[in-house]
Amino acid sequence: MIVITGATGQLGRLIIDGLLKKLPASEIIAAVRTPEKATDLAERGVEVRTADYSRPETLVSAFQGVTKLLLISSNELGKREMQHKAAIDAAKAAGVRIVAYTSILRADTTPVELAKEHLVTELHLRSSGLAFIMLRNGWYIENHTAAIASSLEQGTFIGASGDGRYAAATRADYAAAAVAVLTEEGHEDKVYELGGDVPYTRSELAAEVSRQAGKQVLYHDLPEAEYEKILAGFLPPVVAHLIADAEAKAAAGALDDDSHTLSRLIGRKTTSLSDAVATELKTPASSH
């Protein structure tokens, strides 16, 4: 049995879709904070169990009878250290054999502040004695394409990453990697640095959007503090800070990667920037 936590999230749903193509539904468990959001998964034959990282008492029972667990990192920034630790401890108590974890690119060496909670989680998982698989996911292309509609209205993309390159890939690409390591043999105790095959800068993103939309959009680079202030207008301050920090560090290459490990794992090229932009222009994220 394979259990996926955070299975009602965007990445989790793609992973369940991928697993259902390879395994019978009876071998898949969706462990979710909000079971009411998972009725569609139950209708597809997937067992739905309640698993809230902040309520450790839900976790051991959610992980009973499971061989492999995919711990999808929580989106509650600042609480993740305790939440992930609780999930790993519960996996151990429930007799899970192997835990895969969605981490961040170069979690152990990156200067990106977002990585701190991921690194603590990785270290806890390593010291648990459980077999592990670290899926160190790079930036989601969707972090950028979600801003296409507003950038077209305003004529600019804003950011703080200068000419820094993003080896970004789509959630679907990262989901395919998770499906591969969960369903194939030979991935135990491996660390995978995952990123897109063709890194791009924010200016290249703006040029691609301009080309496809037939309307000029320019990239406007801002000082980190100014960018953070703008983000804080619509995001919680801690999130605004961490995103601005990651952007500024991307300027010096923190989100770049040329290992092609992701495309090797999934057996195909990662989704191109051009295809991701086309998808967003056709079906904006707000309508997904």
Ligand SMILES: NC(=O)c1ccc[n+]([C@@H]2O[C@H](COP(=O)([O-])OP(=O)(O)OC[C@H]3O[C@@H](n4cnc5c(N)ncnc54)[C@H](OP(=O)(O)O)[C@@H]3O)[C@@H](O)[C@H]2O)c1
């Ligand atoms: N690489 C990147 O660029 C990037 C970008 C954004 C996020 N991330 C990370 O990748 C993760 C997955 O991405 P995503 O796009 O799928 O994010 P998402 O759509 O926000 O999904 C996050 C999932 O975490 C679940 N969750 C939150 N708090 C929980 C708790 N206390 N107990 C159990 N589950 C909890 C949510 O449950 P509900 O469905 O009940 O809300 C949701 O299913 C994120 O959580 C974040 O850690 C990475």
